[in-house]
Amino acid sequence: MATAHSQMRTMARFSVPGGPPQPVEFGYHAVLDGRAVINRLARELPPIAADLMEIAATVFIVDRQVPRPGRRDLDTGSTWAREMQVEMPVRLPEVWNEHADRLADLLAWLTDDNWELTFTPRIGKLGPLDTSQGFLFDTIPAGAAPVLFSGGLDSGVGLATFLVDADAVAVSVDTNNWMQHVQQKVLRELDAVSGHVCVPVRYRVSARGQKHAAENSQRSRGLLFLAAGIATAWTLRHDRLQVFENGIGAINLPYVRSQLGSQAAKAMHPRTLHMAQSLASSVSGRPFRIEAPGMTSTKAQLIRKAPPGTDQALAATVSCDTGFSARVPRHLPCGTCTSCILRRQALHAASKAYLDAGVAYRVSSLERSFQLQAMRWQETRLADCLRQPDPWNALILEFPEVLDTTPLTPTEVVGLYRSYVHEWEDLPEAFRPQIGRTAAL
Amino acid sequence: MPDDDRIPKTLTGPWKKVLRCLRNRRPADETADAVTTALAATIRDVHGVPGLPDIALRMQEVAANETVGGSRVPASEDARRHVPTDVAERAAAGVAATMRSELALVSPGTAALMLAKRVVAGLAYHYGLDRIGPLLAAEGVYRTSELQDLFSDILASDQISTLAKRLVARPTGEGLRAPDRQRRTRRPLEDIIHMPISDL
Numbered sequence: 001m002a003t004a005h006s007q008m009r010t011m012a013r014f015s016v017p018g019g020p021p022q023p024v025e026f027g028y029h030a031v032l033d034g035r036a037v038i039n040r041l042a043r044e045l046p047p048i049a050a051d052l053m054e055i056a057a058t059v060f061i062v063d064r065q066v067p068r069p070g071r072r073d074l075d076t077g078s079t080w081a082r083e084m085q086v087e088m089p090v091r092l093p094e095v096w097n098e099h100a101d102r103l104a105d106l107l108a109w110l111t112d113d114n115w116e117l118t119f120t121p122r123i124g125k126l127g128p129l130d131t132s133q134g135f136l137f138d139t140i141p142a143g144a145a146p147v148l149f150s151g152g153l154d155s156g157v158g159l160a161t162f163l164v165d166a167d168a169v170a171v172s173v174d175t176n177n178w179m180q181h182v183q184q185k186v187l188r189e190l191d192a193v194s195g196h197v198c199v200p201v202r203y204r205v206s207a208r209g210q211k212h213a214a215e216n217s218q219r220s221r222g223l224l225f226l227a228a229g230i231a232t233a234w235t236l237r238h239d240r241l242q243v244f245e246n247g248i249g250a251i252n253l254p255y256v257r258s259q260l261g262s263q264a265a266k267a268m269h270p271r272t273l274h275m276a277q278s279l280a281s282s283v284s285g286r287p288f289r290i291e292a293p294g295m296t297s298t299k300a301q302l303i304r305k306a307p308p309g310t311d312q313a314l315a316a317t318v319s320c321d322t323g324f325s326a327r328v329p330r331h332l333p334c335g336t337c338t339s340c341i342l343r344r345q346a347l348h349a350a351s352k353a354y355l356d357a358g359v360a361y362r363v364s365s366l367e368r369s370f371q372l373q374a375m376r377w378q379e380t381r382l383a384d385c386l387r388q389p390d391p392w393n394a395l396i397l398e399f400p401e402v403l404d405t406t407p408l409t410p411t412e413v414v415g416l417y418r419s420y421v422h423e424w425e426d427l428p429e430a431f432r433p434q435i436g437r438t439a440a441l
Numbered sequence: 442m443p444d445d446d447r448i449p450k451t452l453t454g455p456w457k458k459v460l461r462c463l464r465n466r467r468p469a470d471e472t473a474d475a476v477t478t479a480l481a482a483t484i485r486d487v488h489g490v491p492g493l494p495d496i497a498l499r500m501q502e503v504a505a506n507e508t509v510g511g512s513r514v515p516a517s518e519d520a521r522r523h524v525p526t527d528v529a530e531r532a533a534a535g536v537a538a539t540m541r542s543e544l545a546l547v548s549p550g551t552a553a554l555m556l557a558k559r560v561v562a563g564l565a566y567h568y569g570l571d572r573i574g575p576l577l578a579a580e581g582v583y584r585t586s587e588l589q590d591l592f593s594d595i596l597a598s599d600q601i602s603t604l605a606k607r608l609v610a611r612p613t614g615e616g617l618r619a620p621d622r623q624r625r626t627r628r629p630l631e632d633i634i635h636m637p638i639s640d641l
């Protein structure tokens with residue numbers, strides 16, 4: 001009985017309206033492996049940091065298990081939002097219950113879902129991030145700053161640029177071996193050409209016994225990445241975290257008006273970062289800052305700033321939406337998802353298209369690509385707004401989502417999109433629609 | 442970051458008819474009729490925007506007294522669950538942030554109509570035109586700017602304006618019908634044959 005009670009206090013539960021509670025327990029239903037971090041940092045995660053990481057990992061697992069509404073619901077006016085109730089065992093339940101609304105707001109922004117969160121005391125066996133071992137040596141260089149590293153192009157450029165001036169602790173989250181392999185390869189390449197030390201630390205989060213997720217939108221990934229960075233920063237006794245994302249990708253305005261809310265992902269949106277740093281500051285009782293130095297730059301502008309000698313590392317980065325999937329044959333990028341197209345556009349605009357010259361895309365031609373035309377659809381609307389006497393007001397009316405970009409100023413946002421539109425105008429023929437072909441009737 | 446962006450592309454029957462009209466380059470008035478019919482059907486199917494009058498009222502209040510702090514006004518829970526309400530709240534945020542002086546001068550009824558016009562256009566783009574546009578551009582049938590101009594013209598028509606008025610009168614969309622098609626009366630061939638060319 002005592003054992004059963006104890007088990008209940010180490011297991012999260014979630015439910016949706018009308019459904020029975022379902023368990024999520026690390027080791028049984030999910031994997032959260034932070035040993036690499038703990039061993040590398042040679043110190044335990046503080047309770048608040050371990051809690052944050054376990055909460056984010058639990059939410060990520062729950063997010064994959066609840067399907068969003070289907071087409072019939074969407075055709076009758078429903079959004080893709082879900083109602084989620086999650087109860088999680090934590091080390092500091094008072095703290096988390098006090099700030100549950102703040103966390104739920106962040107999740108609602110990231111996922112469009114309504115999250116009802118409650119936290120219970122963790123009693124019983126150790127959590128996945130607890131350790132009973134002692135540590136002798138701290139191997140992290142003094143002053144090495146925590147930075148988030150995804151294995152994507154922006155984070156590769158950002159980290160390469162950061163390493164010109166300082167040491168870094170590169171925090172990664174991987175969900176499969178291929179993703180881990182890519183991240184490690186890029187870090188090795190950067191390490192080989194950098195004058196400063198880059199200490200890689202990685203968390204592994206994945207679902208167990210689940211071949212296919214019931215829901216694959218996974219909009220809570222943003223919280224998972226940020227939680228890993230914040231938790232590691234706290235463990236290093238730092239009060240700031242660097243993230244590297246270009247402004248266009250971070251703001252990620254909807255390409256077309258059929259997209260609503262988080263259908264355009266918001267993992268590194270300025271508002272996400274603001275909400276996450278407010279949450280981190282509130283629960284820890286100490287000011288915490290998330291810095292995103294690329295937020296007012298386009299992807300191409302970031303790429304142009306890459307230090308010399310980093311081409312090989314940047315060529316190893318992966319941007320494709322499905323490029324990290326373990327199931328894609330030969331792990332080739334698709335070439336036509338919006339992430340691939342933005343990468344290709346940016347490399348062209350930065351005169352670095354040669355970085356992807358050796359890449360075979362699963363779909364080689366952009367001809368007839370709906371995604372490319374959706375991006376051009378957006379770019380044409382942006383260009384129209386920017387031609388108006390008051391471009392900020394025009395942007396607000398056409399894209400009300402720009403109202404969410406605080407703390408960026410209107411001047412910064414307008415400048416950002418001017419640069420982006422200009423880059424599109426200068427692109428080669430491959431990115432332009434070919435008019436006059438016979439339409440399929 | 443654009444990370445697995447979802448771009449809804451599916452079309453209901455009435456919007457497929459709009460797609461066919463555009464693909465076959467049917468006359469503009471015929472396409473406009475198809476859009477109006479599809480839009481009315483959509484508004485009925487999605488149950489309109491029940492909170493439209495309240496959203497319009499709040500839009501005026503925010504414009505008069507507050508700073509618009511996000512992309513939805515009033516950022517209700519309903520907007521998270523109901524697409525037309527979401528579309529309406531985003532339109533309200535845009536209008537409240539940019540048309541303060543105009544909103545200060547109009548009655549609540551006029552403000553509701555201003556909002557309804559933007560909502561109707563927003564729903565046309567959400568459920569139909571912005572799914573169709575990139576598709577036709579990808580097929581090479583039209584240039585992007587050509588399509589966007591065409592859609593703007595259609596949504597600026599009297600038929601759509603009348604539909605917006607009807608939405609204000611029936612915010613739940615129940616019983617909402619598309620305005621009658623404004624057909625051009627065909628002149629008998631005899632009249633045209635005997636008419637001076639300059640009068641045609």
